[in-house]
Amino acid sequence: MAEYKLPDVGEGLTEAEIVAWKVKVGDVIAVNDVVVEIETAKSLVELPSPYAGTVTALLVAEGETVQVGTPIIAVGTPDLEIDLSNPAASGGGEGESLVGRNKAEGGVTRRARKVASGAAAAAAQTQASFEPGPAPVVEVEDPGPAVPATSAATAPAAVRALAKPPVRKLAKDLGVDLASCAASGPLGTVTRADVEAAASATPVVEEVAQRPSRNPRGDERETREPIKGVRKMMGQAMVQSAFTVPHVTEWVTVDVTPTMQLVERLRAHRELRDVKVSPLLVLAKAVLLAARRTPEINSFWDEVAGEVVFKHYVNLGIAAATPRGLVVPNVKDAQDLSLADLARALTDLTVTAREGRTQPGEMSGGTFTITNVGPFGVDGGTPIINPGESAILCFGAIKKQPWVVSSGGTDEIVVRQVCTLALSFDHRHIDGEKGSRFLADVAAIMADPASALLF
Template sequence: MKEFKLPDVGEGLTEAEIVRWHVKPGDLVKVNQIIVEIETAKAVVELPCPFEGVVAALMADEGETVDVGRPIISVDDGTDTGPGPVSGSVSGTDSERGAALNDDMVPALPKEERQPVLVGYGVKMGTAKRRPRKQSPTGSVEPAARPSAEPVTRPAAEPVTRPAAEPAAGSQPGLPARGGEPVSAAVETVASPGRVAVLAKPPVRKLAKDLGVDLTTVIGTGPQGSITREDVHSVHSAPNTAPAPVAARAVQTGEERIPVKGVRKATAQAMVASAFTAPHVTEFLQVDVTATMEAVQRLRQLPDFAEVKVSPLLLVAKAVLVAARRYPMINATWDEAGQEIVVKHYVNLGIAAATPRGLLVPNVKDAHALSLPDLARALGALAETARAGRTQPADMAGGTITITNVGVFGVDAGTPILNPGESAILAFGQVRDMPWVVDGQIVPRKVCTLALSFDHRIVDGELGSLFLRDVGAMLQDPLRMLAWS
C-alpha cells in the first residue's frame, strides 16, 4: 500500500483545494495517469499518479483544502506496509475512514507531544485546535466551560453573546454565576444569533423568564429604551395582546458568503501588498487609433494570420514591447532586500485575464523576441488556457510588465494596480467613435484612452510620460513600430 502526498506544485505553496477527483476507490490506475485536479493560490493543476495499482481510498474530499505533504490518496500496489501508515492518516473505504482510530494505528510519541487524532487527517505536531462549540436548536451558542471560577469584569452595557436564559436563582450581581461569569447589576445587552438584542437588568430577565415573557416582544420604557419590571408585568397581564415575536427580523436573508481562498485569496493579498508597498502614479492619454483599427483589418487578410486571432490588443502589445526596449527602466524591479533596481533586458509580457476563478495574470515568456504572428499565437493560446482554467503556476511567474484590457468590458479607463514585482501596467480602454480634430476639421475618429500606472520609486514622471507618449504615437501611426523596432 502506498500513499500519495500532496506535493508543492508551485513556488513555496503551503496548501491546495481538491477540485475534482478523476478516480474512485476500486479503480485501477497507472503511472502518470491524471487522478485529481487541485486549485492552488495560483492555478488549477492536474496531478498524475506516481504509482500503479488499485485505488484503496481517497483521503480528501472535493472542496477540501489540504496542506502540502498530507496524503490525499492511497493505492494498493500489491505490497504490504504493515498495520498502518506512519503518518497516522486513515486509508480504506469511506466508512473505515469514519471509524475511530486505534492507538496501534499511529506512531508512539512522547506524551507531551501527542495530539488528539482527527479522523482522516492523522497526527499533527503542535497543531491541536479547539473543538467548535455546539449550537442549540434555536441557533444560540452554548458557552464553553471556563477553566476556573475567577470573576471576570465586564463594562456596563457591553454586548455579550450567550443564551437569553437567566442566571440560576440565588445568583447575586457581581458574583460568579454559571461557570464563573459575573453578572453585572447594570443593564446588559444580550443577543443570540437569530435574536433581537434587548436591554434589561438581570433581575428583569429572571422575572421575564419566570412569567414566560419573551423580552424581544416587550417595548422598553426605561433609560435608553431598557426594559423595566413594569414593562414585563404589563405584557404578562395583557393576554392575547402581546405583539408577535420579531426575532425573525434579525435574521439576514438574501445574503451569500463566498469563502476567500485559492486564486482570489492570493490575488487579494498580492494587490494589497502592491498597493501599500509601491507608490503608484497613474497617467492618462487619449489616442486616435483609427490607423491601428485599419491595420488590424489588413493583418487579418494576410496568410500569416489566417489561423490566428488578430485584435487591437496585438498591436498594443507590440507597441509596449517596442517602447520597453526604448526605455528599459520601465521594465525593472525594485529589490527591497538588496536595495537595488534590477533592470531586465527581456520582457515577459503579462496579460490580465478575468476568469471565473478570479483575476489571473499569465505572461508570454520572452515576448520581445517574437515576431508579430508568433506574438499573436502566444496571446491567443494564453487567453484560451486562462478561460479553460488550465493556467499553470509557471505561466504566471516571472512577469516583467503587464497590459490589462479593460476595453472589453466597455470601460474607457482606470487606475490599475501594479502586478507585484513589476514597475508598470498599461490599461487599454474601449475603442469608440468620438469627434476629433484632424487638419483643423472636426471628424469622427476611433479613439481610446490609455492609462499607465507605474512605481514612482523606479519610474519618475518624465520616464512614465515618455513611455506612454511613445505607445500612443505607435497606436496612432503603426508605421512607427517599424521605424523604432
C-alpha cells in the same frame, strides 16, 4: 498500501483545495494516471499518480483545503503491501519531477504486527494512519473470550476524534464538539459535512426563529464565500503592491482609427489568417518597441539588494479575469517573437487562463503587464502594479467619438475611433519624464502604426 501525499506543485505553495476526484475507490490505476484536480493559490492543477494499483481510499473530500504533505489518496495492491512513502511529506527527492519520483527500489515488505482483536485493533490501525511515516500493517488474531479492556492502549477513549485541520477549524468556529459528530469519512474520520450536520442540529433560539423576515422571498440576505486559492493570492499581491510601491498614473487619449484599419488589413494577411488579430496585438507590439527606448519601464526595484534590476528581456503579462479570480500569465521573451508568433502566444495564453488551466510557471517572472478593460466597455482606470514589476498599462474601450482633425490648414470635427491608455508606474525609480516618454511612444504607434518603423 501507499499513501499519496499532497505534493508542492511549484514555488513553495503550502496548501491546496481538492476540486474534483478523477477516480473512485476500487478503480485500478497506473503510474501517471490523473487522479485528482486541485486548486492552488495560482491555478488549477491535475495531479498524476506516482503509484500503480487499486484505489483503496480517498482520504480528503472534495472542497476541502489541506496542507502539503497531507495524505489524500491510498493505493494498494491485492497481493503485496509495499511502503512507498511519498517524498512530498518526507522531504526526499527534492528537485525531482513529480511523476514517478522516489519510486520504490525493491520496496521493503513490512511484517504484520499482531495486536489484540476487536475495537483495539481498529483503533490502532485508524490512529496509525494519521501518524507520520508509513502506516503499519495490522493483523487481527482470532478473537478469544471477551475480556474487559484494562490498558490505556486498548481503551476506546484513548483514540480522539479524527479530522483534518480545516475540519477542526470549522468545528471550532461553529462551536461543534468533534467527539459528538457521527464520523462518515474514510477510516472513521469526521468530515466537513459531519460538522455542518451537527451544527444544523443545534436548537435554534426561539426568539430568533420567530423574528419576522424582511426578505419577502424567504431566501438568504447574505452569502459568504471563503477567500482561498487564486482569489486569496490576488488579494495578498494587490495589498502588498498598493502599500509598498508609490504608484503614479498618467493618462492619454488616442485616435486609434489607423490601428483599427491596420487590424482589418492584418486579418486578411496570409500568415495571420489562422490566429486572432485584435487591437491588443498591436498594443502589445507597441509596448515591446517603446520599452527599448525607455528600459526603466522594464526594470525592477530590488529593495533588499538596494539595486534597480534592468531586464534585457520582456515577459509580457496579460491580466485575465477568471471565475476563480484574476491571473496574470505572461508570454516569455516576447521581444523575440514575430507578430504572428506573438498573436498565437496571446491567444493561447488567454484561452488557457479563462479555462483555469494556467500553470504556476506561466505566471512567474513577468516584467510588464497589460490589463485590457475595453471588453467591459470601461474607458480606463488606475491599475495596481503586479508585484515584481514596475509598470502596468490599462487599455480602455475603443469608441466612436467626435475628434478634431487638421487637414490642409483647417480643422474639422469628424467621427473617429478613440481610446484611453493609462500607465501606472513605480515612482521610486521611474520619474515622470520616463513614464511620460514611454506612454507617449505607445500612443504614437497606436495613432500611426507606421511610426513603429522608427523604433
